[in-house]
Amino acid sequence: xxxxxxxxxxxxxxxxxxxxxxxxxxxxxxxxxxxxxxxxxxxxxxxxxxxxxxxxxxxxxxxxxxxxxxxxxxxxxxxxxxxxxxxxxxxxxxxxxxxxxxxxxxxxxxxxxxxxxxxxxxxxxxxxxxxxxxxxxxxxxxxxxxxxxxxxxxxxxxxxxxxxxxxxxxxxxx
Amino acid sequence: xxxxxxxxxxxxxxxxxxxxxxxxxxxxxxxxxxxxxxxxxxxxxxxxxxxxxxxxxxxxxxxxxxxxxxxxxxxxxxxxxxxxxxxxxxxxxxxxxxxxxxxxxxxxxxxxxxxxxxxxxxxxxxxxxxxxxxxxxxxxxxxxxxxxxxxxxxxxxxxxxxxxxxxxxxxxxxxxxxxxxxxxxxxxxxxxxxxxxxxxxxxxxxxxxxxxxxxxxxxxxxxxxxxxxxxxxxxxxxxxxxxxxxxxxxxxxxxxxxxxxxxxxxxxxxxxxxxxxxxxxxxxxxxxxxxxxxxxxxxxxxxxxxxxxxxxxxxxxxxxxxxxxxxxxxxxxxxxxxxxxxxxxxxxxxxxxxxxxxxxxxxxxxxxxxxxx
Amino acid sequence: xxxxxxxxxxxxxxxxxxxxxxxxxxxxxxxxxxxxxxxxxxxxxxxxxxxxxxxxxxxxxxxxxxxxxxxxxxxxxxxxxxxxxxxxxxxxxxxxxxxxxxxxxxxxxxxxxxxxxxxxxxxxxxxxxxxxxxxxxxxxxxxxxxxxxxx
Numbered sequence: 135x136x137x138x139x140x141x142x143x144x145x146x147x148x149x150x151x152x153x154x155x156x157x158x159x160x161x162x163x164x165x166x167x168x169x170x171x172x173x174x175x176x177x178x179x180x181x182x183x184x185x186x187x188x189x190x191x192x193x194x195x196x197x198x199x200x201x202x203x204x205x206x207x208x209x210x211x212x213x214x215x216x217x218x219x220x221x222x223x224x225x226x227x228x229x230x231x232x233x234x235x236x237x238x239x240x241x242x243x244x245x246x247x248x249x250x251x252x253x254x255x256x257x258x259x260x261x262x263x264x265x266x267x268x269x270x271x272x273x274x275x276x277x278x279x280x281x282x283x284x285x286x287x288x289x290x291x292x293x294x295x296x297x298x299x300x301x302x303x304x305x306x307x308x
Numbered sequence: 309x310x311x312x313x314x315x316x317x318x319x320x321x322x323x324x325x326x327x328x329x330x331x332x333x334x335x336x337x338x339x340x341x342x343x344x345x346x347x348x349x350x351x352x353x354x355x356x357x358x359x360x361x362x363x364x365x366x367x368x369x370x371x372x373x374x375x376x377x378x379x380x381x382x383x384x385x386x387x388x389x390x391x392x393x394x395x396x397x398x399x400x401x402x403x404x405x406x407x408x409x410x411x412x413x414x415x416x417x418x419x420x421x422x423x424x425x426x427x428x429x430x431x432x433x434x435x436x437x438x439x440x441x442x443x444x445x446x447x448x449x450x451x452x453x454x455x456x457x458x459x460x461x462x463x464x465x466x467x468x469x470x471x472x473x474x475x476x477x478x479x480x481x482x483x484x485x486x487x488x489x490x491x492x493x494x495x496x497x498x499x500x501x502x503x504x505x506x507x508x509x510x511x512x513x514x515x516x517x518x519x520x521x522x523x524x525x526x527x528x529x530x531x532x533x534x535x536x537x538x539x540x541x542x543x544x545x546x547x548x549x550x551x552x553x554x555x556x557x558x559x560x561x562x563x564x565x566x567x568x569x570x571x572x573x574x575x576x577x578x579x580x581x582x583x584x585x586x587x588x589x590x591x592x593x594x595x596x597x598x599x600x601x602x603x604x605x606x607x608x609x610x611x612x613x614x615x616x617x618x619x620x621x622x623x624x625x626x627x628x629x630x631x632x633x634x635x636x637x638x639x640x641x642x643x644x645x646x647x648x649x650x651x652x653x654x655x656x657x658x659x660x661x662x663x664x665x666x667x668x669x670x671x672x673x674x675x676x677x678x679x680x681x
Numbered sequence: 682x683x684x685x686x687x688x689x690x691x692x693x694x695x696x697x698x699x700x701x702x703x704x705x706x707x708x709x710x711x712x713x714x715x716x717x718x719x720x721x722x723x724x725x726x727x728x729x730x731x732x733x734x735x736x737x738x739x740x741x742x743x744x745x746x747x748x749x750x751x752x753x754x755x756x757x758x759x760x761x762x763x764x765x766x767x768x769x770x771x772x773x774x775x776x777x778x779x780x781x782x783x784x785x786x787x788x789x790x791x792x793x794x795x796x797x798x799x800x801x802x803x804x805x806x807x808x809x810x811x812x813x814x815x816x817x818x819x820x821x822x823x824x825x826x827x828x829x830x831x832x
Contacts, residue, residue, distance in 0.1 A: 519811035
């Protein structure tokens with residue numbers, strides 16, 4: 135959607151009634167993005183088990199349109215679930231770079247928020263936001279699946295406030 | 309690596325396949341470097357350390373009690389068993405006697421956690437071989453068990469339930485009845501498991517005769533736990549080098565002969581039944597009493613060292629603990645069963661097909677938190 | 682035959698071996714302190730005597746020296762034995778026991794990685810847990826970390 139997202143809004147704005155077209159398009163695009171968040175199946179440590187639990191029958195993330203994909207090329211959300219170590223950090227960056235725009239990051243658990251119980255370790259990155267930008271932080275060690283669902287709903291709220299004039303998030307982080 | 313330039317016998321170049329660290333079936337962040345000749349593996353090299361959090365170093369700057377909380381994160385599937393070995397090691401250094409009820413509660417929790425681990429193994433192993441339903445079954449039962457843990461200590465995954473000298477709190481009202489129901493429910497669900505997976509023709513085709521480990525290799529590579537017993541060595545630390553009050557309970561040590569993926573799977577399913585047996589016995593034997601021995605507020609064991617071994621669901625989980633008389637350990641080394649069991653991959657992956665890598669890796673049952681520490 | 686008898690036998694065969702401070706050891710497994718050059722021969726002897734299972738191999742930094750600890754077990758008889766070796770801190774070197782116990786492979790690599798102990802005879806001694814090019818050995822007591830790009 136390169137041209138639509140990059141140039142069209144700015145051209146449209148100059149015509150009478152163009153704003154209405156933009157907001158209608160915003161509403162439709164945000165609605166579809168927020169309700170089909172496809173996360174990457176990517177677990178680092180303990181939190182990964184709570185993430186898998188959230189995907190299974192009791193908590194069932196499918197009802198929010200969250201459906202895990204095994205490759206970053208098909209995913210538009212990444213849960214960083216667990217401790218990020220210095221050996222892993224370049225790989226996470228590479229995975230994140232492989233994902234198509236727009237892409238979102240949920241940092242799950244104390245370790246990926248701040249380093250958590252391993253904050254003073256020689257091998258741990260103190261917060262995943264040192265490597266990739268984060269949209270929502272979910273607290274807990276590990277967070278319960280309910281917390282994760284709350285985080286996803288917060289992300290959906292955030293997506294719904296987006297406008298194509300920002301070109302999704304791309305412009306912000308370019 | 310320079311293996312890219314290896315030639316096979318027809319003069320074709322071999323291929324280097326990188327698997328992981330992000331791969332749905334490597335159970336975390338394990339990376340496997342595979343050198344392939346067509347579909348057959350010539351050389352396999354596991355690359356670990358992507359979850360190395362420096363826990364052994366951190367342990368030296370934490371108090372003994374804080375180390376029990378830290379031990380939850382060693383192998384996050386079997387936190388209770390990690391708590392167990394840490395508490396036992398500190399108690400060995402201190403030389404304290406544990407109240408009877410606390411001993412029983414510890415065994416109850418450790419065995420419940422063994423059940424949870426083996427349920428998860430069932431789910432993940434079957435999923436690795438293509439049966440997604442099994443994972444959903446496994447997680448359904450796991451949630452029931454986690455509710456039990458939650459009612460006792462308030463956490464779903466990192467329990468921090470053990471204390472030096474006992475356990476942190478007593479069972480809540482109605483726990484014994486709920487646990488009894490869980491055992492009954494689990495027994496009936498095991499029948500479903502067997503119908504769905506164990507007898508399944510596709511499952512058997514993918515696992516019988518795959519990834520054989522011989523008795524000699526088990527000893528040479530110091531493998532332990534279900535992997536060891538699946539190859540015909542009947543050795544269980546709970547029976548043969550007993551600790552806590554395991555000798556008061558009546559249970560069998562199952563053993564299988566072939567040492568292939570299917571036997572390693574069967575070992576877990578048989579052990580699960582034995583663990584349920586122990587849980588039932590504990591529930592009957594529990595009597596009211598103290599749950600925490602008298603230990604000082606600040607734990608300062610006398611200078612010394614101890615090597616304490618326990619049987620975790622993954623194998624021999626042991627702790628080498630050195631104290632210098634201060635409030636923090638001088639050195640804490642974890643003998644992690646996943647770490648040692650994983651070494652065998654280099655040997656048994658040679659000569660197998662790519663599709664079997666996942667089956668063999670899954671059947672060893674590793675947790676990366678424990679491999680890398 | 683219990684572990685103490687093996688200890689006496691080894692002490693007779695290899696000069697310089699001695700009991701390792703028994704009052705420090707709280708798990709009741711007898712320990713032997715042996716000089717580094719004899720280690721391989723002693724382990725070879727133990728293996729021939731039926732200690733077929735290497736439970737654990739780890740190392741500790743005692744500030745004035747490094748100590749490598751081997752925990753052995755004979756599965757049939759359940760006799761356990763600990764062997765310890767003291768190494769010079771500046772240039773720690775100890776024969777690899779991987780030819781006898783292939784399971785020592787990663788454990789030796791871990792000691793090499795985290796404590797900087799060299800094991801001549803090891804087939805592939807390189808970093809195991811830390812990323813390539815890591816400076817220093819974290820489990821040494823005087824290790825201090827340099828700030829890096831993630832700080």
